Amino acid sequence: MKITIPKISPELVVKNFSDIYYEEDPILEMCTITNSEFTNETLNRVRLMNAVIKNCKFTNTDFSNIDITDVVFENCDFSNANLSGSSIHRVEFLNSKLLGTTFPESSFGNVLFENSILNLSTFGNSKLEKIIFKDVSLKSSDFYDCKFKNVEFNTCNLDGANFEQTSLKGIDISSSQFDSLVVSIEDLRGCKVSTQQAIQFASLLGLVIKD
Numbered sequence: 001m002k003i004t005i006p007k008i009s010p011e012l013v014v015k016n017f018s019d020i021y022y023e024e025d026p027i028l029e030m031c032t033i034t035n036s037e038f039t040n041e042t043l044n045r046v047r048l049m050n051a052v053i054k055n056c057k058f059t060n061t062d063f064s065n066i067d068i069t070d071v072v073f074e075n076c077d078f079s080n081a082n083l084s085g086s087s088i089h090r091v092e093f094l095n096s097k098l099l100g101t102t103f104p105e106s107s108f109g110n111v112l113f114e115n116s117i118l119n120l121s122t123f124g125n126s127k128l129e130k131i132i133f134k135d136v137s138l139k140s141s142d143f144y145d146c147k148f149k150n151v152e153f154n155t156c157n158l159d160g161a162n163f164e165q166t167s168l169k170g171i172d173i174s175s176s177q178f179d180s181l182v183v184s185i186e187d188l189r190g191c192k193v194s195t196q197q198a199i200q201f202a203s204l205l206g207l208v209i210k211d
Contacts, residue, residue, distance in 0.1 A: 049069045051072075071090075071091050079099040088108050089108070091112075099119055102122045103126055113134070119140060120141065128148055142161070143162060159178040163187060167189075168191035170192070
């Protein structure tokens, strides 16, 4: 699956994330931000557009209702940050830590998560369209009652992930690994799995497999 990559201007201004406090509205755009620390803050309805953000820390920050468009995050830490009600489109999270990050009731489109940690992250009641999770750890993550359209899990760790009330029809999890998943049989219908995973699901159903 191909997704649309962030549209980023070749000419970006160097900024610090705290510069957002000096803007008339909480907007940062057309910029590159490196080595900023913006932790334990509360800032509602932030807008980030057309930016490259590297080596930044946003732990425990409340970014409720944030709007992120055409942004690349590299080596960033969003652990325990609150991004509920967010709009995230044409965005890449590379080599980043999103441990326990909350994204409920959010809208994602054309987003790549690569080589990142999203253990205990929550996406409940969100809409995800054209999303690639590649080499990502999603242990005990929560996708309760989400709408998936063109979502790929490529070589991910899905152990303990919750997909209750989320249809996995057409979703390919065959290259990913898990010991257990929270998912109903109804929602598994049409999900693409490996032979080994099919055996796992059969055993979860209480079937006894004989060769």
